[in-house]
Amino acid sequence: MSVRAFRELCGRWGIAVITERQIRSVALFFFFAYLDEKAALRAMDTTVAALKSRLRAIDDPSEARVAVIEACAGQFNRDKKRIARGKLALTFESGWSLPDHFELAPWARFHKDASDEELLALLFARVLGSGETEIARALGISEGTARYRVGRAIRRMGAANKLAL
Amino acid sequence: MSGEMDVPDDREASTSKPLRLKRKLTPFLCQELLYEYAVGALDPQRTADIDEYLPSDRASQDALETIRRGLDYSERLAASEISPELMARLTGSENVGSITRRYADWYEWPKTVRWSFAALALSLLISGVAAVVPWGKLPSFFKKADSNTVVLVDIPGTTVATQDSETAKGADAAADDEAQAAAEMETSGDEHITGDEPAADLPPPAVASRPTAGPAVEPSPALAATEAGGAGSAPKEVRPKGFVYRAFMNVANVGEVTSDVVQQLESFGGEKAGEVPLGWRRGAGSYFHFTVPESNENKTLEMLRTYGPVRISKDPHPRLMPAGQVRFILWIEPQAGSEGTVGGADRELPVDSDGAASGAAGELPAGSDGAAGGQ
Numbered sequence: 001m002s003v004r005a006f007r008e009l010c011g012r013w014g015i016a017v018i019t020e021r022q023i024r025s026v027a028l029f030f031f032f033a034y035l036d037e038k039a040a041l042r043a044m045d046t047t048v049a050a051l052k053s054r055l056r057a058i059d060d061p062s063e064a065r066v067a068v069i070e071a072c073a074g075q076f077n078r079d080k081k082r083i084a085r086g087k088l089a090l091t092f093e094s095g096w097s098l099p100d101h102f103e104l105a106p107w108a109r110f111h112k113d114a115s116d117e118e119l120l121a122l123l124f125a126r127v128l129g130s131g132e133t134e135i136a137r138a139l140g141i142s143e144g145t146a147r148y149r150v151g152r153a154i155r156r157m158g159a160a161n162k163l164a165l
Numbered sequence: 166m167s168g169e170m171d172v173p174d175d176r177e178a179s180t181s182k183p184l185r186l187k188r189k190l191t192p193f194l195c196q197e198l199l200y201e202y203a204v205g206a207l208d209p210q211r212t213a214d215i216d217e218y219l220p221s222d223r224a225s226q227d228a229l230e231t232i233r234r235g236l237d238y239s240e241r242l243a244a245s246e247i248s249p250e251l252m253a254r255l256t257g258s259e260n261v262g263s264i265t266r267r268y269a270d271w272y273e274w275p276k277t278v279r280w281s282f283a284a285l286a287l288s289l290l291i292s293g294v295a296a297v298v299p300w301g302k303l304p305s306f307f308k309k310a311d312s313n314t315v316v317l318v319d320i321p322g323t324t325v326a327t328q329d330s331e332t333a334k335g336a337d338a339a340a341d342d343e344a345q346a347a348a349e350m351e352t353s354g355d356e357h358i359t360g361d362e363p364a365a366d367l368p369p370p371a372v373a374s375r376p377t378a379g380p381a382v383e384p385s386p387a388l389a390a391t392e393a394g395g396a397g398s399a400p401k402e403v404r405p406k407g408f409v410y411r412a413f414m415n416v417a418n419v420g421e422v423t424s425d426v427v428q429q430l431e432s433f434g435g436e437k438a439g440e441v442p443l444g445w446r447r448g449a450g451s452y453f454h455f456t457v458p459e460s461n462e463n464k465t466l467e468m469l470r471t472y473g474p475v476r477i478s479k480d481p482h483p484r485l486m487p488a489g490q491v492r493f494i495l496w497i498e499p500q501a502g503s504e505g506t507v508g509g510a511d512r513e514l515p516v517d518s519d520g521a522a523s524g525a526a527g528e529l530p531a532g533s534d535g536a537a538g539g540q
Contacts, residue, residue: 023255027247048255095248099241106238126239151200155228158235 017055022068023048025128029072031096033123035111036089039079047075065130069138072128073120086112109160110153118156121149190218195225203232407485412469412477412495419499422472423451426497429468433461438492453495462491469495 026047030040051071058064086108098104111119120139124130125146130138136146190198195218201207202215219225271279416422423444430443430453437443439454446452457465469475486492 018256020252020256023252024247027251027255028243028245031245032242044255095251095254097246097248099244102241102245107242122239126236127243129243147201147206151232154200154203154232154235154239156235157238158231158233161234161238162231 018048018052022051022055022064025068026051026072027096028127029123030075031090032107032111032127033072033076033119034079034083035087035108036084037091037094038089039082041094043075043079047071062134065128065134066138068128069124069130069135072124073139076116076120080116106157106161106163109163110157113160114153114156117149118153121146122153122157125150126154190214192222192225195219195222196228199225199229200232203229203236407482407492408479409482409484410477410479410491410493412475412493414469414473414475414495414497415500416473416497417500419449419451419497422497426451426453426469426472426495430455430457430465433465433468434458435461435465450496450498453493453497455495456486456490456492459489459491465493472497 027040027044030044030047031037034040034043051068054067054071055064058067088104088108090104092098110122114122121135124135124138125132132143132146132150135141135150136143139146141149195215198207198211198215202212205212207215219229274282414422423446427444435443435455435457437454438456441452441454443453443455444451466475466477482492484492
């Protein structure tokens with residue numbers, strides 16, 4: 001049985017076809033984008049459920065990454081008015097952890113100062129590990145624009161980290 | 166976004182068109198290329214140019230340091246982990262929308278499951294319809310209500326209905342309606358008499374049509390229906406409970422026999438049961454409607470036989486008599502060929518040895534019933 005046939009069969013019977021890597025990417029995206037654990041959990045539940053349905057028909061890994069970016073960006077845009085920028089509401093009780101000796105203060109500063117485009121570009125490029133081509137396709141922009149946004153976000157991130165130090 | 170321009174892909178340009186001339190870097194251009202320099206996205210020529218330019222520009226060095234700091238932080242950010250519990254929760258996460266979408270998409274179901282559900286739903290629908298529809302009452306839904314029929318009284322055990330005058334007229338000739346008409350006539354206690362001219366001693370019709378107030382006569386459902394429906398009404402169906410003897414005789418001398426019969430009936434304890442007196446003369450005949458004690462029933466019959474053959478029948482009747490009482494309706498007519506013969510009673514009913522005639526032996530002739538067809 002081919003992978004396509006297997007995925008199709010799984011899709012017909014409602015079996016999840018989302019990978020652990022994709023779930024992890026979605027979870028970290030919402031934790032860092034929202035900085036509010038409860039809101040992030042609600043958003044990731046919704047997004048993962050939607051992705052399960054959407055990924056049934058997608059066989060190409062690159063297309064799947066585009067679908068993940070689109071789903072995350074769509075959910076963020078729906079919730080962004082309710083996101084309090086720069087305010088941490090994280091308890092880490094839901095089961096996620098930061099690396100050792102990792103400070104969230106630079107991220108909180110960046111979260112407050114950066115634009116939506118910079119925030120999304122940085123998270124997609126550096127946390128989800130997506131390429132500029134996929135980001136550009138998902139967001140409907142050119143690759144150069146995507147690279148520009150990521151570079152600008154990295155500069156702002158570095159500046160926020162320098163200030164935090 | 167304001168202030169954001171569509172940046173061309175520098176890598177593609179550099180690979181498709183190799184630069185032959187050395188491009189001189191400015192501080193602005195160098196800082197704009199620093200991110201791609203830091204991530205190694207520049208072509209070797211540009212990378213060498215920046216390597217050559219950077220030591221001479223402090224601002225570019227600081228910018229590169231900021232970019233590397235940002236890259237390092239974001240790299241550590243991506244090293245965050247989620248627990249297996251959270252992973253398992255998200256793996257099985259469903260929401261109402263996804264569940265609904267997944268199960269509501271009919272065409273996503275396998276064909277076998279789809280057809281099975283369709284067959285099951287169809288079976289349930291047919292079963293439900295068969296169970297709910299009142300098949301027994303279905304014909305009444307399509308039957309057009311008869312506008313000429315009015316139900317006056319709905320008495321349990323009896324069904325009484327009135328018919329319009331046309332129906333009553335049309336039913337005159339029918340045998341069933343003769344019996345009904347006879348029953349109706351007896352509601353007054355006397356049989357109705359038809360004739361061209363009323364008898365001189367006939368009580369007023371209004372009085373004769375009223376029910377007898379005596380103890381032997383009780384209002385019956387048929388009577389109630391008749392009174393309520395007025396003229397032209399007839400009981401549709403009456404369940405008989407009591408009985409009445411109907412007797413008919415042909416004698417040569419009606420007057421003498423009548424007076425003798427009256428005397429003997431009175432000696433047997435007989436009493437008139439209707440409005441008219443015993444031996445009431447009607448034309449050439451005599452009419453007797455009377456009750457006698459049950460103990461004298463045989464004596465009465467034997468007495469009647471002494472005057473000639475008696476045609477008698479015991480007919481069911483809705484009116485119940487008090488215990489120990491029997492009711493007779495007797496007609497005495499002149500013999501055939503005599504003047505003034507009223508009815509054509511040319512049939513003789515068999516009489517049992519004990520004098521009690523069987524109700525199944527036959528019906529009285531129409532003329533003997535007081536010309537019931539004349540109603």
